[in-house]
Amino acid sequence: MDSCDLGYVYRTELPDGRVIKLPYRIALKQAAYYSAACIFHDEAPLPAVKGSHLCADCAEGLRKSVADIAESWTDLEAAMLPGGRAASSEPVSGGKELYPPLPINTDVADVRERIRSIVWCIVGQLIQDLPDRKLPADQSAGVLASWLLNWHVGYLVTHPSANHLRAVSLDLAAVAWEARGVIYRSKPVEVSVPSARCPQQVISKGPDGKTVSSPCPGEVLAVDPGDGRKVVRCSVDITHRVPADQWFYTHANRRPGRARAALAKKYLKVGK
Template sequence: MVHLVAEQDQVPPVAAPGLNVCVGCDDRMRADLRLIADRWEEAQDALHPSSGGGDSERHAGRVEPPLPLDVSVSDALRIVRDDVWSVALRLVDDHDGLALPADQTTPSLAEWMAKWQLIKIAGSADKGWSREAYWLIASAADQITAVTHGVETRVDMPAMFCKHKTHVDMKTSVCGAQLMLAERPDGVKTVRCNEDVSHAVPWDIWSQALRASRPQRRGARLPRASRV
């Protein structure tokens, strides 16, 4: 399962039938892949703010002097491209007869996976890879959201600490880092620890698990994200 924080609270979300993730995570992967496909052109435009457009995947034929490049956007798009290709190539490696689509641009691969391949990702025989793919896709979506709609907002969650456990050589250690609530500009909220971004859970699943395991006192409220 993907939901590390919820698991440590002993109220893990229920996995969807035949999948390694819950319905919420499956929906988020699909939404994140479609977000990447939908916003790629907008992110390309941000590469050269003064040009009114650009395309880093088709620059080899240019003969005009290069326009000023926003390095932060270029770095973000490189991460998006690497993450999307990493998941797509693993899919092909794991499934005999499966081939990449004819259009192998980053947005096309993202749309291809969202539309046709998500069940193979979420239902992989390698549960660890389902987890890895989830976070690669989430990372790519975060990067493209940041360059098209600004950075996320964050707020610490007082007296709440990450209980993710790591098992090494028969020894168990607990993360213990401060938890925070992060909200992307498109409204997606995630609870994660300050030390490891993979120690995370979507806000709606986390808050449901918290309410189920720890009934709130009258007047108590869950934290709201604010800009930092």
């Protein structure tokens, strides 16, 4: 992430060819010395917007990348956990007070971490350039992206450092694309298995404070998450889950003939 290469002074080329380094506010006033062409169109040069190193389309592309990140942050949070559920409120069977770690979508987690790093690098450079700016109280990546979108797109587009502007534009476009990819990937397919109840027990405390074990009230769902790892899980507690082939094998033992193959084909399209 080149956008993390923070700078205190910026390289400015004067009309006579001399190169000097100036602090942000002074460098910003040297807009007349900016390149006349957009930094992203070497083969077919396009005129840069006045006071920027970007053409109108690239400036809009930068704004849209920030907007996409701000809008996708909540969706990325929801996509982290299967079904968008946070955590079970009951301990699992045999767990007493222990709660097992929930499975998370590591692809989404990786994208969120990259977004967080890039947004903070950009904000760090902004605060360094404009130390009088006050950050929002909520400093999550989604809120900071919205803050940049609403108040500081002009700062990004007109930044005097062509290298910084290029790095920021490329980094933001890359993570915005990744975010759209993991959010709008085909959603998991869930099919209820008739007359099947979750076989797990849940542990809770009764009115007298004693530990009570009771059958889980969930139904059985056959789930194809789209990544090839088909599972059978509980409709209530996502930690109650087993690989699909294991569940169908066990369940088929209670049925005559080719029950396993029939169930698998019907609910998870196995063998088609």
